[in-house]
Amino acid sequence: MRSKPRSLKWLLVSRIVALQAAMIAALVALTVGALWSTGYLVDDYEGGSLDVLADAIVRDASGGLALQPTSALVRLRSEAPGLWFVIRDAEAHRLSEGNIPPTYAPVIGILDKLNDARLGQLGMGGKPDAVIKWVTTAAGKVHILTGTQGQMSIRRLALGVSGGFVSVILPVIALMTLATLVATPFVVRRALAGLGRAVAQATRIEFDKRGVQLPVNDVPVEIGPLVNAVNDALQRLDAGYARHQHFLAQAAHELRTPIAILNARVAALPPGSDKTSLLEDAARLTTLAGQLLDLQRLDQKSNHFLPVNLVGMAKQVVFDLGPLALAAGYDMSFEAERGEILVIGDQTSLERALTNLVQNAIDHGGRHGTITVRVDAAGFVEVCDEGRGIPTNERRQIFEPFNRLTPDGRGAGLGLNLVQEIMRLHGGQVAVVEADKGACLRMSFAMPS
Numbered sequence: 001m002r003s004k005p006r007s008l009k010w011l012l013v014s015r016i017v018a019l020q021a022a023m024i025a026a027l028v029a030l031t032v033g034a035l036w037s038t039g040y041l042v043d044d045y046e047g048g049s050l051d052v053l054a055d056a057i058v059r060d061a062s063g064g065l066a067l068q069p070t071s072a073l074v075r076l077r078s079e080a081p082g083l084w085f086v087i088r089d090a091e092a093h094r095l096s097e098g099n100i101p102p103t104y105a106p107v108i109g110i111l112d113k114l115n116d117a118r119l120g121q122l123g124m125g126g127k128p129d130a131v132i133k134w135v136t137t138a139a140g141k142v143h144i145l146t147g148t149q150g151q152m153s154i155r156r157l158a159l160g161v162s163g164g165f166v167s168v169i170l171p172v173i174a175l176m177t178l179a180t181l182v183a184t185p186f187v188v189r190r191a192l193a194g195l196g197r198a199v200a201q202a203t204r205i206e207f208d209k210r211g212v213q214l215p216v217n218d219v220p221v222e223i224g225p226l227v228n229a230v231n232d233a234l235q236r237l238d239a240g241y242a243r244h245q246h247f248l249a250q251a252a253h254e255l256r257t258p259i260a261i262l263n264a265r266v267a268a269l270p271p272g273s274d275k276t277s278l279l280e281d282a283a284r285l286t287t288l289a290g291q292l293l294d295l296q297r298l299d300q301k302s303n304h305f306l307p308v309n310l311v312g313m314a315k316q317v318v319f320d321l322g323p324l325a326l327a328a329g330y331d332m333s334f335e336a337e338r339g340e341i342l343v344i345g346d347q348t349s350l351e352r353a354l355t356n357l358v359q360n361a362i363d364h365g366g367r368h369g370t371i372t373v374r375v376d377a378a379g380f381v382e383v384c385d386e387g388r389g390i391p392t393n394e395r396r397q398i399f400e401p402f403n404r405l406t407p408d409g410r411g412a413g414l415g416l417n418l419v420q421e422i423m424r425l426h427g428g429q430v431a432v433v434e435a436d437k438g439a440c441l442r443m444s445f446a447m448p449s
Helices: 006-039 046-055 071-079 100-109 153-189 194-201 225-268 272-297 308-328 347-365 415-427
Strands: 057-059 065-068 085-089 095-098 118-119 130-137 140-147 306-309 331-336 342-345 368-374 380-384 429-432 440-444
Touching: 006 153, 046 057, 046 071, 046 085, 046 130, 046 140, 057 225, 065 225, 100 140, 130 440, 153 194, 194 225, 194 368, 225 272, 306 308, 306 347, 308 331, 308 347, 308 368, 347 368, 347 380, 347 440, 415 429, 415 440
Parallel strands: 331 368
Antiparallel strands: 057 065, 085 095, 085 140, 118 130, 130 140, 306 342, 368 380, 380 440, 429 440
16 A cells, blocks of 8 residues: 655654654763762762651651661661661651761751751862751651761652653753744745745646756755756657657658659559549548648747738638539538638648648538638637537547547548647647537637737
8 A cells, every 4th residue: 555645844843853852861861871970979969868768757656757667778777887867747756866976966956946958068069967858758748857878769860850851851842842843844845945946847847848957956955866867857858759750750751752653653543443542542641741740840939920811821721622622522611700810820830720620521521511611700710511520528539649530530540639739839729619510620719919
């Protein structure tokens, strides 16, 4: 199964947020590791014994204070033989142990008048000799006076780091995530603005426009190879199209000489049905060669277009093909709203287009009725016959190359496709329009202002 395309914005947001979180976590880890390795948390931590005592304090059966022999307390007593402390609560329950240094003995008498304090030669740096602090324990809030023996436990360190993460680091990550969500779309749009212009240029590429290249100057460096690869592909397509057009022109020119020789030799044959059939086949070859040359001419640019009188051009086509239509059993009619209706275009191409429509009517009009060529002042030319018409579901297909209205139809199936290409080159269109009887094809032009 094909995976859904991922949004660049959300990809960047997720990666940036993950990177920020990883960097903050690494910074915290490095800071804690540095403090631990330098001995600050081991030697200079002043709350080692205080933490162990706070975790061990409970109430005895009579409601007094007691210490349960936790593993941390057992270890502290073995590592610090001179452990001493005084613990009291708000109800005057007291618990003490060890030899209290004489320096701090007077403090015991005024302990109820103190809150938190650090005792010792603080001016010399390092940790104090003793601390006084109110702490919350399983026995409630108690007041502890003790020395600063012991070290910070791994559990206490983990709790401190996790608490700091929740209270400080997590809000910082949330704030940075919000800032990333706001800033990333703007940054992405600015960074990819050049790519947007390249995409806009790509949407304007047409198969008949050579030499088109996508702009690469403002495209991000990371996407530059892709744009360059597309430009290289466009150059290869241009070269292939040029080779194709050259072959088409050369083939059409090469066909004209043998066709002319064939026509001359067929004309020298004695009259008969075989000669007539051969002449019709040779005429189709001549038409095919002319259509190939017209397809090659369509590759020329339209900057040499000149004013063309649709009325005069249509009259000439009717004059040229009138005898052919009469010989095939048709009447020929010409209608024009006024004597001159001008459009901008190529005279030769437009005559070929109208000639193909009239020849199409002669081939498929049922060899009866009237073929009408009508020129309207609104800028369109119609060719209508009174044959069986064109089914609605085939009206788009008849303009495809090598498509014939009937399997046994004459021609190579290029005539109507050639008309469509000529009209597209002139900024117009050819289409089948509704008619009371038969088929009616209309060449519509954009009138000059």
